[in-house]
Amino acid sequence: MHPSLREAVLEANAALFRSGLAAFTFGNASAIDRGANQVVIKPSGIAYTALQVDDLVVTDLDGKVLEGTRRPSSDLATHLALYRAFPTIGGVAHTHSRFATAFAQAGRAIPCLGTTHADYFRGAIPVTDPLSPDVIRGAYEAGTGEAIVQCVGSHDPLEIPAVLVDSHAPFCWGKTVTAAVETAALLEEIAHLAYLTLTLAPGTEGIVTVLRDRHFLRKHGKDAYYGQP
Amino acid sequence: MHPSLREAVLEANAALFRSGLAAFTFGNASAIDRGANQVVIKPSGIAYTALQVDDLVVTDLDGKVLEGTRRPSSDLATHLALYRAFPTIGGVAHTHSRFATAFAQAGRAIPCLGTTHADYFRGAIPVTDPLSPDVIRGAYEAGTGEAIVQCVGSHDPLEIPAVLVDSHAPFCWGKTVTAAVETAALLEEIAHLAYLTLTLAPGTEGIVTVLRDRHFLRKHGKDAYYGQP
Amino acid sequence: MHPSLREAVLEANAALFRSGLAAFTFGNASAIDRGANQVVIKPSGIAYTALQVDDLVVTDLDGKVLEGTRRPSSDLATHLALYRAFPTIGGVAHTHSRFATAFAQAGRAIPCLGTTHADYFRGAIPVTDPLSPDVIRGAYEAGTGEAIVQCVGSHDPLEIPAVLVDSHAPFCWGKTVTAAVETAALLEEIAHLAYLTLTLAPGTEGIVTVLRDRHFLRKHGKDAYYGQP
Amino acid sequence: MHPSLREAVLEANAALFRSGLAAFTFGNASAIDRGANQVVIKPSGIAYTALQVDDLVVTDLDGKVLEGTRRPSSDLATHLALYRAFPTIGGVAHTHSRFATAFAQAGRAIPCLGTTHADYFRGAIPVTDPLSPDVIRGAYEAGTGEAIVQCVGSHDPLEIPAVLVDSHAPFCWGKTVTAAVETAALLEEIAHLAYLTLTLAPGTEGIVTVLRDRHFLRKHGKDAYYGQP
Numbered sequence: 001m002h003p004s005l006r007e008a009v010l011e012a013n014a015a016l017f018r019s020g021l022a023a024f025t026f027g028n029a030s031a032i033d034r035g036a037n038q039v040v041i042k043p044s045g046i047a048y049t050a051l052q053v054d055d056l057v058v059t060d061l062d063g064k065v066l067e068g069t070r071r072p073s074s075d076l077a078t079h080l081a082l083y084r085a086f087p088t089i090g091g092v093a094h095t096h097s098r099f100a101t102a103f104a105q106a107g108r109a110i111p112c113l114g115t116t117h118a119d120y121f122r123g124a125i126p127v128t129d130p131l132s133p134d135v136i137r138g139a140y141e142a143g144t145g146e147a148i149v150q151c152v153g154s155h156d157p158l159e160i161p162a163v164l165v166d167s168h169a170p171f172c173w174g175k176t177v178t179a180a181v182e183t184a185a186l187l188e189e190i191a192h193l194a195y196l197t198l199t200l201a202p203g204t205e206g207i208v209t210v211l212r213d214r215h216f217l218r219k220h221g222k223d224a225y226y227g228q229p
Numbered sequence: 230m231h232p233s234l235r236e237a238v239l240e241a242n243a244a245l246f247r248s249g250l251a252a253f254t255f256g257n258a259s260a261i262d263r264g265a266n267q268v269v270i271k272p273s274g275i276a277y278t279a280l281q282v283d284d285l286v287v288t289d290l291d292g293k294v295l296e297g298t299r300r301p302s303s304d305l306a307t308h309l310a311l312y313r314a315f316p317t318i319g320g321v322a323h324t325h326s327r328f329a330t331a332f333a334q335a336g337r338a339i340p341c342l343g344t345t346h347a348d349y350f351r352g353a354i355p356v357t358d359p360l361s362p363d364v365i366r367g368a369y370e371a372g373t374g375e376a377i378v379q380c381v382g383s384h385d386p387l388e389i390p391a392v393l394v395d396s397h398a399p400f401c402w403g404k405t406v407t408a409a410v411e412t413a414a415l416l417e418e419i420a421h422l423a424y425l426t427l428t429l430a431p432g433t434e435g436i437v438t439v440l441r442d443r444h445f446l447r448k449h450g451k452d453a454y455y456g457q458p
Numbered sequence: 459m460h461p462s463l464r465e466a467v468l469e470a471n472a473a474l475f476r477s478g479l480a481a482f483t484f485g486n487a488s489a490i491d492r493g494a495n496q497v498v499i500k501p502s503g504i505a506y507t508a509l510q511v512d513d514l515v516v517t518d519l520d521g522k523v524l525e526g527t528r529r530p531s532s533d534l535a536t537h538l539a540l541y542r543a544f545p546t547i548g549g550v551a552h553t554h555s556r557f558a559t560a561f562a563q564a565g566r567a568i569p570c571l572g573t574t575h576a577d578y579f580r581g582a583i584p585v586t587d588p589l590s591p592d593v594i595r596g597a598y599e600a601g602t603g604e605a606i607v608q609c610v611g612s613h614d615p616l617e618i619p620a621v622l623v624d625s626h627a628p629f630c631w632g633k634t635v636t637a638a639v640e641t642a643a644l645l646e647e648i649a650h651l652a653y654l655t656l657t658l659a660p661g662t663e664g665i666v667t668v669l670r671d672r673h674f675l676r677k678h679g680k681d682a683y684y685g686q687p
Numbered sequence: 688m689h690p691s692l693r694e695a696v697l698e699a700n701a702a703l704f705r706s707g708l709a710a711f712t713f714g715n716a717s718a719i720d721r722g723a724n725q726v727v728i729k730p731s732g733i734a735y736t737a738l739q740v741d742d743l744v745v746t747d748l749d750g751k752v753l754e755g756t757r758r759p760s761s762d763l764a765t766h767l768a769l770y771r772a773f774p775t776i777g778g779v780a781h782t783h784s785r786f787a788t789a790f791a792q793a794g795r796a797i798p799c800l801g802t803t804h805a806d807y808f809r810g811a812i813p814v815t816d817p818l819s820p821d822v823i824r825g826a827y828e829a830g831t832g833e834a835i836v837q838c839v840g841s842h843d844p845l846e847i848p849a850v851l852v853d854s855h856a857p858f859c860w861g862k863t864v865t866a867a868v869e870t871a872a873l874l875e876e877i878a879h880l881a882y883l884t885l886t887l888a889p890g891t892e893g894i895v896t897v898l899r900d901r902h903f904l905r906k907h908g909k910d911a912y913y914g915q916p
Binding site: 094113185193197200201207208210211214218219226227228229 | 244248252253254257272273275276299300303325327328330331332333334335336337359360362365366368397398424427
């Protein structure tokens with residue numbers, strides 16, 4: 001595993017904590033080296049403030065530990081399911097950020113209520129179906145990953161780079177682990193806006209598709225004109 | 230473009246970020262030199278923390294770039310529409326500040342619910358009509374400006390120096406770019422108060438006109454007695 | 459006016475700003491020297507960060523300026539009405555703190571919903587009646603003071619040391635200006651708790667009198683046993 | 688009383704204040720030395736910022752002061768009732784943290800709405816019955832402790848290490864005073880999440896038992912696989 005990828009994962013985990021997206025030992029971030037099919041992830045239950053680069057754990061795509069002496073995050077199997085299903089992503093970030101988690105706990109998708117949302121996500125942030133008791137009792141973390149993959153369905157995972165796991169919290173991703181953490185931060189921002197909007201005006205519906213796509217595509221489309229060339 | 234106006238625009242953009250009114254790369258501020266009919270505005274999609282005075286872009290009132298190597302804010306055409314329609318204003322600030330944006334996403338005006346509001350805005354903060362699909366597909370940013378101008382209507386733009394764009398966020402202005410940023414901060418404060426009031430007591434109506442004007446005019450009228458002579 | 463009382467008023471105004479109870483130029487604090495019948499108050503519309511001891515204004519109980527070159531707070535007449543009506547108080551603090559202001563804007567008293575409230579206020583924080591149009595057009599600030607005095611009625615002003623002015627914001631007081639500022643901070647805390655309680659469970663009613671008095675009197679009664687002897 | 692236990696209690700009280708769980712002089716933390724049957728607790732009504740190790744008070748399990756010159760916390764009798772009833776706990780923390788207190792004021796238990804809650808508490812955080820007028824007038828603080836003990840009932844107190852006292856606020860505990868403070872922080876976090884969830888979607892019900900236990904037991908069961916071995 002290349003040292004710079006380890007450093008990026010360490011910094012991504014530190015950023016989750018620093019930005020308030022992951023308190024206590026909640027949350028975790030990982031990255032994949034697609035060439036080597038190796039994943040580097042936060043160890044389980046280590047305080048963010050104590051985390052060192054040597055605490056990180058490297059595994060293969062089946063979860064076999066290749067490097068490191070720590071036990072990997074208990075959510076490893078969820079990350080691996082995402083890397084296997086979404087070949088264009090390079091990083092995953094999981095948080096219990098408050099507003100996104102509130103929607104997950106309510107079992108409600110975050111509708112696209114405005115252009116702030118549409119600037120980053122091309123549609124509602126979906127919520128998974130509840131897991132079956134058998135999955136919960138069995139391969140729970142892998143089953144969580146499969147529920148997320150099913151939820152994304154035929155969407156481009158980079159157009160809706162986050163899913164809420166029912167009764168749990170969000171999983172986010174991006175081309176890199178740094179992008180995955182930025183997705184987590186943007187998701188929390190739009191969840192916050194959506195919470196305020198829906199508590200102020202409970203029946204508010206999503207914006208029209210033409211407005212949603214105008215904003216998404218002015219930033220991300222092939223004719224994007226937002227940002228510098 | 231006079232260096233001091235550039236400096237004021239740089240500082241105004243920095244203030245938007247510092248005060249939490251504009252996170253990520255949301256938002257932008259501009260100023261106009263009325264003598265030269267030149268506008269200076271934030272470049273598109275540059276992080277606030279990286280912004281330098283040389284990144285600012287100077288254009289004429291038709292949006293033609295006169296100075297600078299950056300692409301101007303994608304919202305430039307909205308700013309220009311406001312400068313053309315409101316000859317008394319000298320600066321514009323656009324944010325996605327949370328509480329004001331929640332009202333915009335809900336498509337609801339912010340009613341004047343108390344004297345804090347009336348101290349700065351002589352009436353409700355209006356919300357634009359939704360833009361038509363044709364405008365959204367076409368000259369979207371200019372159309373946004375026109376919707377704001379229509380929304381202000383016959384009001385003095387300095388008595389209600391902010392409008393919520395439906396499904397989007399607020400645009401604010403003032404005699405200077407510094408004043409426009411202060412308007413944005415005051416708008417967020419009164420949106421916050423209105424949110425708390427309306428979630429606590431949903432049917433609350435605006436205050437009586439006599440109280441609204443007493444407060445607005447004791448600060449802004451010709452017989453104002455608030456502040457120092 | 460004794461220098462130490464001026465210093466206490468300067469520090470009280472600084473504390474209002476520092477603690478977030480008064481943003482922008484909202485709010486003001488004053489103290490009275492009962493021996494000399496002189497009041498020292500914040501000047502009108504001066505930024506808290508710029509405020510110097512020489513900016514403070516000393517007046518008599520009719521509002522005649524005795525010392526200072528600044529115009530006194532536009533709310534001076536409200537403060538004076540309180541000092542005249544409540545002989546046991548030594549300081550007044552006015553803020554637009556968010557949660558207390560939300561209740562004022564909603565025209566709702568803050569019910570005593572728990573022991574945190576009862577530890578400091580022996581009953582609901584009342585809200586004034588709306589002012590009449592004649593009072594609003596006329597001696598508005600003095601009329602605000604009279605509405606507060608009427609609202610306190612036969613209560614001991616030191617047992618309920620705060621009132622919400624309808625459609626406006628709270629006025630608080632105490633034996634000293636320092637105590638008045640502490641009242642303002644405690645009021646905001648219990649308004650925050652009441653807001654959360656009432657948005658979570660809208661019909662919640664005030665606690666029983668026996669519990670309210672047990673808490674109030676264990677801190678403030680003649681047999682108080684809270685704190686050090 | 689061993690100096691290190693005093694230090695832990697001083698630090699626990701400091702942490703309550705620093706973390707925002709206890710503002711003003713709200714709240715208190717204590718620890719028990721089970722060998723000596725001695726309890727060390729915060730003194731009553733001393734500002735957290737002024738608190739020194741010598742201000743702490745040591746008592747026996749009947750509340751008799753053994754060491755210290757200060758009056759102990761007025762809530763001492765509540766702490767003692769918990770130490771007598773729950774032999775496995777070593778520390779108690781009482782706060783008026785906002786979201787937990789809002790549930791207490793509403794007289795509502797905090798349902799287990801998601802895995803964040805289930806990671807730390809094996810079920811709803813219960814709320815006591817209202818105290819009777821006789822108890823409120825009489826041995827109020829001891830009666831509060833008895834109400835908490837009754838509320839825990841036959842549960843393992845380390846599986847649900849917190850109770851909301853009706854119309855008051857939470858009491859939390861743990862194997863040590865440090866753990867009790869961590870419980871208080873986690874309780875506030877899950878109360879915050881529950882508040883957001885229930886104001887967004889008022890009818891939300893608790894998660895299924897199988898999911899709750901999967902999360903609780905992966906951290907705390909005999910086959911726990913969360914964290915490092």
